[in-house]
Amino acid sequence: MTKENQKQIVTRFAPSPTGFMHIGGVRTALFAWIFARKNNGKFILRIEDTDKEREVPGSIEHIIESLNWLGLNWDEGPNIGGPKAPYIQSERLEIYKKYAQTLADKGLAYADPYSKEEIQAFRETAEKEKRPFSYREHRPENPPVWDGSTPLRFKITNVEKTKWHDLVRGDLEAGPEALDDFILIKSDGYPTYNFAHIIDDFEMGVTHIFRADEFISSTPNFIALYNALEITRPEFVTLPPIMGPDGKKKLSKRDGAKDILEYRNEGYLPDAIFNFLAFIGWNPGAGDDREIFSRKEIIELFKIEKIQTGGANLNEEKLLWVNKEHIKRMPQNDFISSVRKILNEFPIFANADELLLKKISPLILERIETFGDLRKMISNGELDYFINKPVLIKEKIIWKDSDAQKTKEYLEDAIKIIESISDSNFDAENIKEYIWDYATEKGRGVVLWPIRYSLSGKDKSPDPFSLISILGKKESIARIKEAISIL
RNA sequence: GGCCCUAUCGUCUAAUGGUUAGGACGCCGGCUUCUCAAGCCGUUAAUCCGGGUUCGACUCCCGGUAGGGUCACCA
Numbered sequence: 001m002t003k004e005n006q007k008q009i010v011t012r013f014a015p016s017p018t019g020f021m022h023i024g025g026v027r028t029a030l031f032a033w034i035f036a037r038k039n040n041g042k043f044i045l046r047i048e049d050t051d052k053e054r055e056v057p058g059s060i061e062h063i064i065e066s067l068n069w070l071g072l073n074w075d076e077g078p079n080i081g082g083p084k085a086p087y088i089q090s091e092r093l094e095i096y097k098k099y100a101q102t103l104a105d106k107g108l109a110y111a112d113p114y115s116k117e118e119i120q121a122f123r124e125t126a127e128k129e130k131r132p133f134s135y136r137e138h139r140p141e142n143p144p145v146w147d148g149s150t151p152l153r154f155k156i157t158n159v160e161k162t163k164w165h166d167l168v169r170g171d172l173e174a175g176p177e178a179l180d181d182f183i184l185i186k187s188d189g190y191p192t193y194n195f196a197h198i199i200d201d202f203e204m205g206v207t208h209i210f211r212a213d214e215f216i217s218s219t220p221n222f223i224a225l226y227n228a229l230e231i232t233r234p235e236f237v238t239l240p241p242i243m244g245p246d247g248k249k250k251l252s253k254r255d256g257a258k259d260i261l262e263y264r265n266e267g268y269l270p271d272a273i274f275n276f277l278a279f280i281g282w283n284p285g286a287g288d289d290r291e292i293f294s295r296k297e298i299i300e301l302f303k304i305e306k307i308q309t310g311g312a313n314l315n316e317e318k319l320l321w322v323n324k325e326h327i328k329r330m331p332q333n334d335f336i337s338s339v340r341k342i343l344n345e346f347p348i349f350a351n352a353d354e355l356l357l358k359k360i361s362p363l364i365l366e367r368i369e370t371f372g373d374l375r376k377m378i379s380n381g382e383l384d385y386f387i388n389k390p391v392l393i394k395e396k397i398i399w400k401d402s403d404a405q406k407t408k409e410y411l412e413d414a415i416k417i418i419e420s421i422s423d424s425n426f427d428a429e430n431i432k433e434y435i436w437d438y439a440t441e442k443g444r445g446v447v448l449w450p451i452r453y454s455l456s457g458k459d460k461s462p463d464p465f466s467l468i469s470i471l472g473k474k475e476s477i478a479r480i481k482e483a484i485s486i487l
Numbered sequence: 488g489g490c491c492c493u494a495u496c497g498u499c500u501a502a503u504g505g506u507u508a509g510g511a512c513g514c515c516g517g518c519u520u521c522u523c524a525a526g527c528c529g530u531u532a533a534u535c536c537g538g539g540u541u542c543g544a545c546u547c548c549c550g551g552u553a554g555g556g557u558c559a560c561c562a
Contacts, residue, residue, distance in 0.1 A: 016562050051561055116560070123559090130488040132558045151560050169492075177490050177558085186560040193562045217491055217557035240493080241555065247498080250555065283500065289510045291499095308500085311555065315498050318512045366525040382523095399521070439521085448521040460523035 009041030010207045013067075013074075014197060016048040017059030021066045022257035023314060024212065024242045024250075027277045031239060032210040033072045034278065034302045044204055045077030047088045048197065050190040060088075066260045070270045071295065076204070084204045089196050096191040099199050099229065100184050103154070104146050108228045109184055111146035112153045114138070135181045152185040154195075154225060162220035166236045167208070168307045169216075178220040198222060202231045210237045214250075237304055240281040241311040251314060267342075267371025268319070271295060272326035276319045281308045292325045324369040336361050342374045348387055349378065359470045360386055363462045382458070386470065389479060390457020397483050399449035404487045410447045411454065411484050413438065415477050418468060426473060432465040454483035 011032035015025055036043035045067070049055055064079060076082025086092055103109035114122075119135070126133040136156060146152050156179045163173040184195040191199070201209060215222075216238060226233040242251045251257045263273055275293050284290075284301040293301070327335065336354075339361055343349035360383070368374050377383055384390075398407045417434050439447040452464035455476060461467065468476045 014562090018562080048562065054561065112560085119560090126558090127488090132489045134558085172491080174491060175489090180558085183560055188560075190560090192560070197562085212556095213492065214556055214562090219491095238492090243555080245498090248554080279499070281499095286501065289501080291511055310493050312500090313498060315512065318499065321512055363524085367523085443521095445521045450521090452521065456522095458522085462522095462524080464521080 007207060008205075009036055009039040010044065010205050011036040011041065011210060012044040012046055012201065012204065012206050013072075013210075014046040014048050014200075015063050016051065016054070016193075017056060017063065018051075018054045019056045019059055019253065020062055020259035020261065022251065022253060022260060023277065023280075024252075024257065026066065026070065026260050026273075027242060027280055028210055028212060028239055029067060029072055030070070030274065030277050031237070031282070031307070032208070033074075034299055035208060035210070035237075035304065036075075038299050038302050041207075042075040043073070044082070044206070045074040045087065046200060046204070047078050048193060049088060049090045050186075050193060050196055052090075052188070052190070062261070069261065069264055070274055089200065090190070092196075092200070093189060093191070095203065096185065096196055096199055097189075100152055100191070100195070103184070103228060104152060106228075108155050108157065109146070109152050110140070110143040110155055112151040112183070113140050113143055132177060134177070136179075139181060148185075148189060149187065151183045151187050153181045154184050154221075154228070156181055156221075156224055157228070158224070162223055164219060164223055164236070166216075166238050167304050168238050168240075169309060172216065172219070174217075174220045178217065179224060180221065182218075182221050194218065194221060195225070198225055198229070198231075201234055202229075206234050208235045208237050210239060213238050213241055237307070240308045242280055243311050243313045245314050245316065247313040250311075265372075267368075267373070267375070268323050269326045269330075272319070272323040274298070275326065276322045278302075280312050280314070282306055283308075292322065292329070320369045327368065327371075328365065332361070335365065338371055339364055339374065342371055343378070345375070346378050348384065352387065356386060356470070363466060363470075382461075385456045385458065385461070385467075389482070390455070392454065392457050392483055392486060394486050396459070397450050397453055397487060399446045402443075402446040402450075406446065407450045408484055408487045410442060411450055411480050411487075414447070414451050415480055418473060418477055418480075421473070423473070426469055428463075428465040428469040431468050432463075435465065450483065451480065454480045 013029035013032050015021065015029075033043050035041070045064075047060055047063075049060075060078065067074070074080070076084065076087060078087045081087075100109060122135075122138050123133045135153070136159075139155075144150070159176045159179060161173060161175055162178065163171065166172050182194050183192050185191050200206075219236065223233065243249060244251050244255050244257070249255055260273070264270070271294065274295055275298070278293070278298045279291070282302070283306060285303075285306050288301075330338070336357055340357060343352055343357070364374055364377075367377065394404075398404060414435065417438060418431070421431060421434050435447075435451075448464055452461060452467065453459075455461075455464060455467040455471060471479070
């Protein structure tokens with residue numbers, strides 16, 4: 001077989017529209033997407049909306065927005081169509097019905113004659129006797145003809161041990177207890193996930209199913225169905241579970257997992273989330289100790305064989321660090337425009353000019369881990385002094401054990417020094433050189449603190465040299481004079 | 488409870504059966520320093536337990552233990 005006529009890799013992400021997406025779901029999508037891209041394959045988005053009860057309006061848009069934000073584009077999907085459209089399961093009912101009828105005709109599926117209450121009673125009995133519930137034990141001898149008004153159940157015909165191979169977990173097996181007559185079509189006419197996903201994956205030519213490990217338990221049932229339908233089955237790629245931060249439980253919405261778009265709102269970069277998620281349950285392995293990767297590098301390095309088997313905890317602190325590293329690697333223009341966007345949210349900065357922005361951006365860069373931190377800085381008034389003159393408090397102008405008279409003297413000298421610096425040399429580095437020796441001679445604290453405080457009016461702020469260069473000669477001198485005047 | 492999966496520093500993890508068990512985040516400490524950050528350097532810290540196979544086991548096998556999943560007209 002030549003490379004050209006090898007089967008094209010097709011992966012899919014198949015969420016159900018039951019609300020927002022959290023890290024867990026996105027990670028599954030991410031791995032499937034990376035694998036497709038690495039192999040020049042196709043990535044399909046399919047919406048599994050077969051449960052009308054749990055459906056949350058707006059979910060599909062939310063899912064699309066989330067995937068778009070992360071740059072996980074799809075080649076076929078609900079909004080763009082494709083050769084196997086539609087990509088929303090509720091619009092594919094005829095297809096499922098066709099396959100279901102075929103199974104029923106062959107005697108491989110049968111109408112379920114019991115009411116929900118009756119089945120519930122069976123279940124409770126089993127529970128009371130501490131046995132697993134198995135519908136097979138109650139399989140009717142002569143079920144009625146399936147007319148669509150009752151559920152259609154799959155008939156397990158070979159009750160035996162199931163063995164299969166998983167690209168991550170290796171050889172797996174389960175005893176016959178794992179097999180049961182599960183429902184294919186519900187009484188409302190919709191298929192179950194168990195049935196619909198198998199039909200769709202087959203119809204859409206999916207070659208690799210990436211999914212979380214909660215599906216291992218039902219895989220024997222899936223395999224029985226593949227066999228009954230006489231269709232080839234895709235490769236299974238089982239991802240390790242992601243646990244909550246406490247490591248106790250699988251991450252879930254119920255236990256406070258965050259909407260992925262919250263990370264966007266908090267000012268995380270999509271590339272950082274991408275990087276971080278790729279490393280939950282995967283890493284490039286031997287000899288590569290790097291932690292920060294671009295999308296492109298991850299696609300190049302990705303190998304299914306390096307996917308972990310064990311569960312991982314979500315480490316938000318590391319995510320912060322990863323985000324900071326990605327921010328540091330942003331092209332300067334991108335960084336500045338991101339800063340601009342945040343500044344625009346605050347009236348005080350709405351008119352800040354581009355030059356000021358460019359000057360303060362290095363200071364911002366080293367102080368934030370997310371762009372949300374910038375929002376906090378501004379809210380806390382940590383940048384106000386770049387726009388407005390600070391309100392100075394006399395006592396605070398004076399460094400610890402110094403006094404008003406001496407401080408006045410130092411500030412007057414500082415003004416002279418600043419005036420002597422030529423405009424062409426007016427950057428933080430040079431300003432520091434001019435002032436440094438004087439400050440060292442008199443005592444850095446007694447000189448530098450008053451200067452810095454006069455400029456910022458803050459106990460905590462960037463160094464005085466940076467402030468002077470950003471505020472400019474005229475404004476800096478004016479502020480220092482202001483300080484002198486109240487001493 | 489049945490079935491299934493998993494197990495290396497606190498966390499994420501590396502290690503053709505042979506390493507002083509490596510890296511990263513965090514923590515702690517130091518350097519730098521007018522403050523706050525940033526940066527740099529360093530310390531601490533792990534193979535779940537018990538058997539076996541082997542000259543040699545984190546690695547292979549068996550048995551425990553622990554955690555997770557599943558046993559829906561949910562996906």
